[in-house]
Amino acid sequence: MHERSARDWIWVGLLGCLQLLPIFAIFLNSVAVDWAGTILPDGYTLAHVQNILKDPRFLQSIQNSLIVGFGSLLVTPFIVVPAILVAHCYFPTLDKYLAALVILPYAVPGIVLALGLLRIYSGNYGIVLNGSPWILIFGYMPLAAPLYYVPIKNNLRALRVTELFEAGRLLGASDALILWRVVLPCVRQGLIIGLVMNFTLAISDFVYANLLVGGHFPTLQIFMGVLNGGSGRKLSVLITTYFVVIFVATAIVVWVTSRRSEA
Numbered sequence: 562m563h564e565r566s567a568r569d570w571i572w573v574g575l576l577g578c579l580q581l582l583p584i585f586a587i588f589l590n591s592v593a594v595d596w597a598g599t600i601l602p603d604g605y606t607l608a609h610v611q612n613i614l615k616d617p618r619f620l621q622s623i624q625n626s627l628i629v630g631f632g633s634l635l636v637t638p639f640i641v642v643p644a645i646l647v648a649h650c651y652f653p654t655l656d657k658y659l660a661a662l663v664i665l666p667y668a669v670p671g672i673v674l675a676l677g678l679l680r681i682y683s684g685n686y687g688i689v690l691n692g693s694p695w696i697l698i699f700g701y702m703p704l705a706a707p708l709y710y711v712p713i714k715n716n717l718r719a720l721r722v723t724e725l726f727e728a729g730r731l732l733g734a735s736d737a738l739i740l741w742r743v744v745l746p747c748v749r750q751g752l753i754i755g756l757v758m759n760f761t762l763a764i765s766d767f768v769y770a771n772l773l774v775g776g777h778f779p780t781l782q783i784f785m786g787v788l789n790g791g792s793g794r795k796l797s798v799l800i801t802t803y804f805v806v807i808f809v810a811t812a813i814v815v816w817v818t819s820r821r822s823e824a
Contacts (some may be wrong), residue, residue, distance in 0.1 A: 583805055591797035609794040619799070620783035626692065626764045629780060630810065633705065634756060634765040640702065642752065646740055649717045650726070660714075663706040675700070675772040678707045692777035700773060701763050708758040712751030720747055721763060721787045756814050761807060781806070 567576040591609055593602030613619050644775045648656045666674060678700050722744065729739040745752070767782040775783070781803055795817035 587787055587797050588801045591794060591801050598627045600627050613795050613802075618779065618784055618787075621803075622779050622781045623802070625778050626781040626806070629701075630760045631765040632694060633701045634814065636698055637702045637705045637759055638709065638752070638756065639708050642713065642755075644743060645670070645710055645713050646717075649714065650722050650740070650744070660710070663703075663710045666703040667707065671768045672702075672772070675769055678773060679772070686746075692774055694774070694778055696773050697763070697770060697778075699768050701759075701766070702749075703753075704769075705759040705762055708762065709752070710711045710754035712754040713748045714751075716748040716751040717744075719743065722726075751817055757811050760810055760814060762805065764810070765803075779792075785810050 562565075589602055590596060592607060594604035594606050596602040597822050613645045623787065644659070648659045670733070678696060679691060682696050682699075725743055726739055730736075734742075738792065765782060767786060770778075770780045770783055771786065774780075779787075781799070785796065785799055785803070788799060
């Protein structure tokens with residue numbers, strides 16, 4: 562039994578190393594003096610890192626991406642998650658329509674959705690958000706809905722929600738308290754998955770950011786597009802920074818959510 566467990570961990574470790582290998586190669590390219598025709602670079606330097614750090618567009622793009630990413634986390638879950646819980650617990654007959662509704666944005670081309678958002682928030686309906694991070698935050702909301710719906714619904718299907726509500730009502734608890742103290746902690750894993758995927762979507766998107774805000778609010782992906790035709794070393798530094806930001810922000814989201822659920 563222990564031999565099988567050790568063998569499984571070895572395979573998991575090998576798979577993890579295989580997935581991290583491209584990221585490690587990009588990092589090596591970002592600090593390489595010259596890398597052509599050899600397995601490892603001929604030398605290492607931090608000159609490319611220093612050059613990219615001196616570019617004011619670099620820090621501005623990271624700041625803008627974090628604003629959009631965490632802004633989406635502050636808005637989207639408070640609208641999408643209650644809708645999923647209410648549909649599952651109170652309106653199960655309408656839940657199938659919600660399932661079709663959340664995947665609808667992926668059935669429509671992104672360019673069509675972006676043009677629709679531009680028309681809605683260009684002042685024709687009294688709302689002007691074009692060129693601001695708010696249009697990205699609201700634009701990512703329908704795209705992030707399936708990222709919450711699928712994992713949370715998988716957790717909810719394993720619960721006997723009707724019996725939980727009946728038991729809670731017998732003890733004098735309100736439905737809101739039952740949802741907050743019983744149901745929501747039971748779907749914690751699905752919620753964490755949705756939060757992480759939501760943040761990753763918001764910080765890694767290029768199409769929406771380029772079409773909706775462009776140079777008015779340049780994000781990390783837009784800055785990557787600017788450097789795409791230039792130095793490959795600088796682009797490698799930027800991609801490495803992107804992975805670091807994703808890892809750190811994801812760790813923070815998971816830690817905060819876990820502490821909140823334990824409390």
